[in-house]
Amino acid sequence: MTSPRSLSNSASLPTKQTTAGKSQKVKFLLLGGGLASAHAAQTLRQEGAEGRILIVSEEKIAPYHRPPLSKTLGKTEQGFKPSFILDAESCHDLKIELKLSSKVSALDSKRHAVTLETGEQIEYEKLLIATGASPTKLSIPGSHLKGVHYLRTFDDSFAIRAHAKKAKHAVVIGGGFIGVEIVSLLAQQGVTVTLIETHALLYKLHNNKLSKYIQTVLEQHSINCLLGDSPIAIEGQHHASGVLTASGETIKCDMVVIGAGVTPRTEFLTSSNIICRDGVLVNEYLQSNDASVYAAGDVANTYHSLFKQYFRVEHWDNAIKQGRLAARNMLGRREPYTAVSYFYSHIFNKSFNLVGFPSPNCERIDRGSFATETFESIYLNHDIPCAFFTMGYSSSNAQAAEDLIRNHVNLTRVKSKLLDRSFELSDIPAQVLFVLQGGGAFGAFECGAVAALQERNITPDVVAGVSIGAFNGAIMAGNPDNPAGALEAFWQELATDTPITGDESSRRLWASQQIAMFGLPGFFEPRWLNPWQNFAQSPTDWPSLYDFSAARNLLTKYVDFGSLKKSPIRLMVTAVDVQSSEVVLFDSYLDDLTVDHIMASGSLPPAFPWVTIEGRHYWDAGIVSNSPLQPVLSRVGQTGKDIYLIDLFPDHREKLPESLIEVNARREEIIFSDRLKHNDYQQDVMANYHQLVTTIMKHLPEEVARRVSREPLYLQLMGTSKPNQSIRITRHADPDHPAPKAYDFSRQTLLQIIQDGRLAVDEILGSK
Numbered sequence: 001m002t003s004p005r006s007l008s009n010s011a012s013l014p015t016k017q018t019t020a021g022k023s024q025k026v027k028f029l030l031l032g033g034g035l036a037s038a039h040a041a042q043t044l045r046q047e048g049a050e051g052r053i054l055i056v057s058e059e060k061i062a063p064y065h066r067p068p069l070s071k072t073l074g075k076t077e078q079g080f081k082p083s084f085i086l087d088a089e090s091c092h093d094l095k096i097e098l099k100l101s102s103k104v105s106a107l108d109s110k111r112h113a114v115t116l117e118t119g120e121q122i123e124y125e126k127l128l129i130a131t132g133a134s135p136t137k138l139s140i141p142g143s144h145l146k147g148v149h150y151l152r153t154f155d156d157s158f159a160i161r162a163h164a165k166k167a168k169h170a171v172v173i174g175g176g177f178i179g180v181e182i183v184s185l186l187a188q189q190g191v192t193v194t195l196i197e198t199h200a201l202l203y204k205l206h207n208n209k210l211s212k213y214i215q216t217v218l219e220q221h222s223i224n225c226l227l228g229d230s231p232i233a234i235e236g237q238h239h240a241s242g243v244l245t246a247s248g249e250t251i252k253c254d255m256v257v258i259g260a261g262v263t264p265r266t267e268f269l270t271s272s273n274i275i276c277r278d279g280v281l282v283n284e285y286l287q288s289n290d291a292s293v294y295a296a297g298d299v300a301n302t303y304h305s306l307f308k309q310y311f312r313v314e315h316w317d318n319a320i321k322q323g324r325l326a327a328r329n330m331l332g333r334r335e336p337y338t339a340v341s342y343f344y345s346h347i348f349n350k351s352f353n354l355v356g357f358p359s360p361n362c363e364r365i366d367r368g369s370f371a372t373e374t375f376e377s378i379y380l381n382h383d384i385p386c387a388f389f390t391m392g393y394s395s396s397n398a399q400a401a402e403d404l405i406r407n408h409v410n411l412t413r414v415k416s417k418l419l420d421r422s423f424e425l426s427d428i429p430a431q432v433l434f435v436l437q438g439g440g441a442f443g444a445f446e447c448g449a450v451a452a453l454q455e456r457n458i459t460p461d462v463v464a465g466v467s468i469g470a471f472n473g474a475i476m477a478g479n480p481d482n483p484a485g486a487l488e489a490f491w492q493e494l495a496t497d498t499p500i501t502g503d504e505s506s507r508r509l510w511a512s513q514q515i516a517m518f519g520l521p522g523f524f525e526p527r528w529l530n531p532w533q534n535f536a537q538s539p540t541d542w543p544s545l546y547d548f549s550a551a552r553n554l555l556t557k558y559v560d561f562g563s564l565k566k567s568p569i570r571l572m573v574t575a576v577d578v579q580s581s582e583v584v585l586f587d588s589y590l591d592d593l594t595v596d597h598i599m600a601s602g603s604l605p606p607a608f609p610w611v612t613i614e615g616r617h618y619w620d621a622g623i624v625s626n627s628p629l630q631p632v633l634s635r636v637g638q639t640g641k642d643i644y645l646i647d648l649f650p651d652h653r654e655k656l657p658e659s660l661i662e663v664n665a666r667r668e669e670i671i672f673s674d675r676l677k678h679n680d681y682q683q684d685v686m687a688n689y690h691q692l693v694t695t696i697m698k699h700l701p702e703e704v705a706r707r708v709s710r711e712p713l714y715l716q717l718m719g720t721s722k723p724n725q726s727i728r729i730t731r732h733a734d735p736d737h738p739a740p741k742a743y744d745f746s747r748q749t750l751l752q753i754i755q756d757g758r759l760a761v762d763e764i765l766g767s768k
Helices: 035-046 088-094 154-166 177-187 208-220 316-330 395-406 412-419 440-455 468-478 483-494 504-518 550-558 561-566 595-601 629-636 660-672 680-699 702-708 712-718 747-765
Strands: 023-025 028-031 053-056 096-099 104-108 113-116 121-123 126-129 133-135 148-150 169-173 192-197 224-227 231-235 242-245 250-252 255-258 262-264 280-282 293-295 300-304 309-311 342-347 350-356 363-369 374-381 384-391 431-436 462-465 570-577 583-587 611-613 616-620 641-647 725-730
Touching: 028 035, 035 053, 035 088, 035 096, 035 126, 035 316, 088 096, 126 316, 148 154, 154 177, 154 255, 169 177, 169 250, 177 192, 177 208, 177 342, 192 242, 208 224, 208 342, 208 374, 280 293, 293 316, 342 712, 350 395, 363 412, 384 395, 431 440, 431 468, 431 629, 440 468, 440 483, 440 641, 440 747, 462 468, 462 629, 468 483, 468 550, 468 561, 468 570, 468 595, 483 550, 483 747, 504 747, 550 595, 570 595, 570 629, 583 595, 583 629, 595 611, 595 616, 629 641, 680 702, 680 712, 725 747
Parallel strands: 023 121, 028 053, 028 126, 053 096, 126 293, 148 255, 169 192, 169 255, 192 224, 280 300, 431 462, 431 641, 462 570, 641 725
Antiparallel strands: 104 113, 113 121, 133 262, 231 242, 242 250, 300 309, 342 350, 350 384, 363 374, 374 384, 570 583, 570 616, 611 616
């Protein structure tokens, strides 16, 4: 038999020991030895973090996976051992230090230091609080007796399994996820079990039909369910021998397991300035009220931007995602937490999943039947899905539900179909996504293309833009009733009149030179035209060639930024952080977008200066990627989209450039052309992995394969959602006329480019 003691050093690393009162310094200090800490440490190194990374854990073994502790896959304690996330080898390779069997007693955030119970102090630059939660202790007589167990750690699980081998009768207190899993675990080891629950089983799912079904399943396995009752005392001299309930009933037993909820581990923060409210209160970036202190996992009470409320989620899927995100944000990113959490459970031979956050105020649509073990519940808040429960259905529905929840998709138009059990959630019409590139005056092409698409009743649910594409996108989101009309008015106002010369080539050259020299009224002006303001310093010290501030007034004329959060068109724009080089995604559903965010996306250096937002400085993201498709898909989901890519720079030309003007034009096309072609190699690799997993699943015992197929990672990676449909609308230069410059905003040129956009849509989709 394996014992916890024999595993105590199996994944530890030697760490520098310090005496009481002494201190050491680390760059990243991670408190807690669970999933959030372990994945944060891994992500820090994978994302290029330098300096010492130290995990401090109360447990005597390295971070391990907790879900198997209460699942029924391991039925006895024989051979039961933890599955490590970080072992000695991986810690060595990643230069991650572990300090085990160490409890934190206090945090001094002003000094950036924590104190351990030994008196040792550790100073940090960035701190992650991932201390998890402890089982809530019952304050009733006899709760201190031997034979009373709680489940949180490997040692707890080992002790329960060892005791169950000798016990004949057990009482489990609590009918939530952990409680019903423990009941199943004990019953399968031959123990007679009584379950006590004050409410209904799995009452947090707010589904009486499901609660009664779970009760039936337990009773079919000879489990006595006492619902609507509560324990008031545990009887026994030195060892638990019975439980007395409020109804006056005494249940004789050899052991008691209490699963009455958990309490976040924040006791060491009582003398700190960190705000705690049912856990460490953190914003959407997992950052506490102290800018250098983050929290993740069970201990974090996180503001979820999509749901506009705080959640403290007690599940391993959430801990992994938050640990990774916290690490990236500790490195200077500003990525909000938008994930939709997965829960899963195994009870005897039943497996089920929950996606999202059910609420008692939600409307619920149930479909399928428990008789066939295919049952689903869709939770709606004003016809927008907020949670999804599934048992026995295909993995594609869970994955599709995640996308629907994360994107706040209104299901009014398909609500009547949801009652049909054969209707797949992946059959719900796809989101329409417009991707708008940057390209100065070529943005007029987007105006024409949008008008032609709107005439075909194709309007976006999401519009993503960069540079002038961000301007166009903001105007569309700000005018959802008639985006094409607003765009046309904007471009008409932007157009400037230039002299008409003898031939089109000369006219375009003259127009470009005029705008480059004298600027574009109401949009930008050269600094050299304002000598009193700009010649006080050398031109080499100017932040940019042009003053871009006039564009602010033009934008605010067409966009009511205060209304963007309520617009049915979700706006996303990208900019690049000047100091970190990171591309940042600004999202109207998550961020309070202002004119500054759009200006930042359009501030192409050296023509325009950077824009400062909340202390960070941003340029046009087109210098990194002129198509914001990938960061947007990472936010709204990788599948189930009808994507309209409007390309302003053709990536292919048969004819070679023949002059310096044409060489420069082709150079710009290559630099800013869309590089998001289908990656055949990556797709082949993913397909091979899918095939490999499918083959392995066929060789597993049927029961094991069925359970594996319900686990969150399997659902997220192997679910088959509707693939994206991409339509490219590309601007092609007229071979009979010279190519216009990106800064040729002359009226004649813009009208021609707008018309080119309309014609390009006609060519792709056919004439109306």
